[in-house]
Amino acid sequence: xxxxxxxxxxxxxxxxxxxxxxxxxxxxxxxxxxxxxxxxxxxxxxxxxxxxxxxxxxxxxxxxxxxxxxxxxxxxxxxxxxxxxxxxxxxxxxxxxxxxxxxxxx
Amino acid sequence: xxxxxxxxxxxxxxxxxxxxxxxxxxxxxxxxxxxxxxxxxxxxxxxxxxxxxxxxxxxxxxxxxxxxxxxxxxxxxxxxxxxxxxxxxxxxxxxxxxxxxxxxxxxxxxxxxxxxxxxxxxxxxxxxxxxxxxxxxxxxxxxxxxxxxxxxxxxxxxxxxxxxxxxxxxxxxxxxxxxxxxxxxxxxxxxxxxxxxxxxxxxxxxxxxxxxxxxxxxxxxxxxxxxxxxxxxxxxxxxxxxxxxxxxxxxxxxxxxxxxxxxxxxxxxxxxxxxxxxxxxxxxxxxxxxxxxxxxxxxxxxxxxxxxxxxxxxxxxxxxxxxxxxxxxxxxxxxxxxxxxxxxxxxxxxxxxxxxxxxxxxxxxxxxxxxxxxxxxxxxxxxxxxxxxxxxxxxxxxxxxxxxxxxxxxxxxxxxxxxxxxxxxxxxxxxxxxxxxxxxxxxxxxxxxxxxxxxxxxxxxxxxxxxxxxxxxxxxxxxxxxxxxxxxxxxxxxxxxxxxxxxxxxxxxxxxxxxxxxxxxxxxxxxxxxxxxxxxxxxxxxxxxxxxxxxxxxxxxxxxxxxxxxxxxxxxxxxxxxxxxxxxxxxxxxxxxxxxxxxxxxxxxxxxxxxxxxxxxxxxxxxxxxxxxxxxxxxxxxxxxxxxxxxxxxxxxxxxxxxxxxxxxxxxxxxxxxxxxxxxxxxxxxxxxxxxxxxxxxxxxxxxxxxxxxxxxxxxxxxxxxxxxxxxxxxxxxxxxxxxxxxxxxxxxxxxxxxxxxxxxxxxxxxxxxxxxxxxxxxxxxxxxxxxxxxxxxxxxxxxxxxxxxxxxxxxxxxxxxxxxxxxxxxxxxxxxxxxxxxxxxxxxxxxxxxxxxxxxxxxxxxx
Numbered sequence: 001x002x003x004x005x006x007x008x009x010x011x012x013x014x015x016x017x018x019x020x021x022x023x024x025x026x027x028x029x030x031x032x033x034x035x036x037x038x039x040x041x042x043x044x045x046x047x048x049x050x051x052x053x054x055x056x057x058x059x060x061x062x063x064x065x066x067x068x069x070x071x072x073x074x075x076x077x078x079x080x081x082x083x084x085x086x087x088x089x090x091x092x093x094x095x096x097x098x099x100x101x102x103x104x105x106x
Numbered sequence: 107x108x109x110x111x112x113x114x115x116x117x118x119x120x121x122x123x124x125x126x127x128x129x130x131x132x133x134x135x136x137x138x139x140x141x142x143x144x145x146x147x148x149x150x151x152x153x154x155x156x157x158x159x160x161x162x163x164x165x166x167x168x169x170x171x172x173x174x175x176x177x178x179x180x181x182x183x184x185x186x187x188x189x190x191x192x193x194x195x196x197x198x199x200x201x202x203x204x205x206x207x208x209x210x211x212x213x214x215x216x217x218x219x220x221x222x223x224x225x226x227x228x229x230x231x232x233x234x235x236x237x238x239x240x241x242x243x244x245x246x247x248x249x250x251x252x253x254x255x256x257x258x259x260x261x262x263x264x265x266x267x268x269x270x271x272x273x274x275x276x277x278x279x280x281x282x283x284x285x286x287x288x289x290x291x292x293x294x295x296x297x298x299x300x301x302x303x304x305x306x307x308x309x310x311x312x313x314x315x316x317x318x319x320x321x322x323x324x325x326x327x328x329x330x331x332x333x334x335x336x337x338x339x340x341x342x343x344x345x346x347x348x349x350x351x352x353x354x355x356x357x358x359x360x361x362x363x364x365x366x367x368x369x370x371x372x373x374x375x376x377x378x379x380x381x382x383x384x385x386x387x388x389x390x391x392x393x394x395x396x397x398x399x400x401x402x403x404x405x406x407x408x409x410x411x412x413x414x415x416x417x418x419x420x421x422x423x424x425x426x427x428x429x430x431x432x433x434x435x436x437x438x439x440x441x442x443x444x445x446x447x448x449x450x451x452x453x454x455x456x457x458x459x460x461x462x463x464x465x466x467x468x469x470x471x472x473x474x475x476x477x478x479x480x481x482x483x484x485x486x487x488x489x490x491x492x493x494x495x496x497x498x499x500x501x502x503x504x505x506x507x508x509x510x511x512x513x514x515x516x517x518x519x520x521x522x523x524x525x526x527x528x529x530x531x532x533x534x535x536x537x538x539x540x541x542x543x544x545x546x547x548x549x550x551x552x553x554x555x556x557x558x559x560x561x562x563x564x565x566x567x568x569x570x571x572x573x574x575x576x577x578x579x580x581x582x583x584x585x586x587x588x589x590x591x592x593x594x595x596x597x598x599x600x601x602x603x604x605x606x607x608x609x610x611x612x613x614x615x616x617x618x619x620x621x622x623x624x625x626x627x628x629x630x631x632x633x634x635x636x637x638x639x640x641x642x643x644x645x646x647x648x649x650x651x652x653x654x655x656x657x658x659x660x661x662x663x664x665x666x667x668x669x670x671x672x673x674x675x676x677x678x679x680x681x682x683x684x685x686x687x688x689x690x691x692x693x694x695x696x697x698x699x700x701x702x703x704x705x706x707x708x709x710x711x712x713x714x715x716x717x718x719x720x721x722x723x724x725x726x727x728x729x730x731x732x733x734x735x736x737x738x739x740x741x742x743x744x745x746x747x748x749x750x751x752x753x754x755x756x757x758x759x760x761x762x763x764x765x766x767x768x769x770x771x772x773x774x775x776x777x778x779x780x781x782x783x784x785x786x787x788x789x790x791x792x793x794x795x796x797x798x799x800x801x802x803x804x805x806x807x808x809x810x811x812x813x814x815x816x817x818x819x820x821x822x823x824x825x826x827x828x829x830x831x832x833x834x835x836x837x838x839x840x841x842x843x844x845x846x847x848x849x850x851x852x853x854x855x856x857x858x859x860x861x862x863x864x865x866x867x868x869x870x871x872x873x874x875x876x877x878x879x880x881x882x883x884x885x886x887x888x889x890x891x892x893x894x895x896x897x898x899x900x901x902x903x904x905x906x907x908x909x910x911x912x913x914x915x916x917x918x919x920x921x922x923x924x925x926x927x928x929x930x931x932x933x934x935x936x937x938x939x940x941x942x943x944x945x946x947x948x949x950x951x952x953x954x955x956x957x958x959x960x961x962x963x964x965x966x967x968x969x970x
Contacts (some may be wrong), residue, residue: 086844086845086848086849088849089845089848089849089852092848092852093848096855
């Protein structure tokens, strides 16, 4: 496993804590154009993802990249997560991974 | 002119369709008018008014009905306003049946036209009928009484009529109102008041008890009480007949029970009764708080708009002829059809409550059903008149009343459009859940509690082959106990759905259960029955109290279920880790332990993954014992001692299961095997042995190994040739639903944290640890054991399986489980009710080392 460049699990609210760092999050795609995707984070905040998204997007999309600001990410990796995804669970995971069980995550 | 008459109404009056001005105010022509005399003796203040009555016949142009004018109309007749030929609108009247003949008692009329020739071609109804006499009787008390001496029936009929008139007519109440004053009759109806006063003293002493009972009963004897038959008059009033008269002492109980409107009144009557001078009971009657007793059925001075006087439900008894109760319908049963030796029929019943809190059930049969079924709406207030009281059949009727009402064609139900706030919407007799534990099964109780969880609806097959919907919920209350409440039928979709969505949205609703039946399956449970009612978030003080308790302490308070089985959706299967099977010595007790593990298949023995099974049906399922190939294309079954041309292939998979704690072996038989492999054993057998498509076969095996399932295991220690082995059998396997599994883990974590934050609930915490997720493991174990021992009635089994397989989480997440065998939802094929006991049977026959018996393949389970 490549641990040289860890990415932090974040939801919309946690993003601001990692501005400038590498993060990963899952968004529900709201709209997209050539250079960006607008999505809803698992805690219902709007997130702008810049970069070059894949040509077709499913409802849920995982992006890994650098947090630009408290609501935008410059994405390096785009992964379609399909149309059914348990956003609630993911959101809980983000909270746990940055809170109580932070020590378990790199 | 004929058009002015209400066409056809006489027929309706004669048939009982039109009974009073409530139904219709018909316009009729008076075709006959005859004065008759009621001879009443005594110090009558206005003798004439009391004596004279007019016998009448009324026509609607085609037929006539006979009747009488009540005395207040005498004036009109005397003035000449009413003559033969006069067109009248009957504004206050009542039609009653007397001696099988309907008579109309007219109390108030509007004169439409004074005198006209007879309209239409009128046919007299039964002109020479003996009822002619009865009219005379009605008018003239002498005739009545003399007749009655011989004819109990007649007398009864008349009495009924009189009582009926009193009870069902509006005008009664006018007098009741007045009756509270000391001399109501004098003021309102001087003649009768006096008549009654005078009549009673002359009654023979022996008849006195009846006289008093009679007074309590409330029929108005006075104008009938003539000197010649006065003893009758009085005894009669108390349901008397000549028999009573002759045996006075014996009759007293009868009289008293009969008095019946209210024991208090009756006592008052009886207290002075035996030796007091007669007028006194009558006097006391005047001072009764409930005075209906004293008033006659004969006409009032004017129509009173007040509703008929209602008696409390608690005062109803089988000895009353006529009564009116004012009640609210609390529940209404479904229309049921039955088939008995006397033919088909239909029945429905509904429950009533009145302002005094009395409750009673009403049952209607056959045509009475048609009459009233649509009229009865739960929550509405009605006046119900007349009907017979039958002893309540407690096996069907849980209400706290020894009687139930059977309505008949003569009964009337009239809706009160003005709601009477005094009548409760419902009457609850809430018991603590803790108390329910001590109550007998099959008894009926009301509960109120917080719904802590609810399962999805499951469908089960009834014994008679019909399907029934079932769903369970957990109800807890301030007693610190919880109970499983099972909803059946329509409750599942209506109230059940609402409860589900409330629970899903995080609100734990208050639920009041009216008339739930306690059953004793796996501890105590409460189930809905036909007359049960569920009230979600009821507006009751108990509900508010409960809510407050819940918000304050109840949410986190430890709660012990009195149901050993917890089959709500919140049902937490006893999730174990694999090493716990050994660590906790599972299976070593008398009964097997049933657990679930979330594990990966790490290895699978692929030789002998199935066996050839006997397809011969035994009862409704195949024998399934191993058959041996005779070599001639037939298969022989030892158990059936028969050969068949074909055989089944059934799984007997040996699996190694692994979780993060360890490894164990388990055996999966037919249904579980199919769940794991994803195709029938026969197909897999053919791929391997007929098609010899090794690649495809291995592909299938590879696709299954290293997949994660939730296995339900039966753990039991068995003895093979003096060696103890703990054997695990897969009774169900379900591919892990990561989403719901994650949710349940999150919940478990939340729970742990909540308990950490709330250290006083240490009990609870240990429970949670014990089960791995949140409920007591021991309880669960017991329940499963018990279920097995009871022979697994499909109902419970399915409810349970349906629930906990839907997700293993508090709420199902779309992971609807469907049965591959019967197509039903809520269970998997492994536990399909159609095959319910099979896994167990297989288990028995498939035990390693059992060489005799069914000839099952001798599979070793492996290294225990």
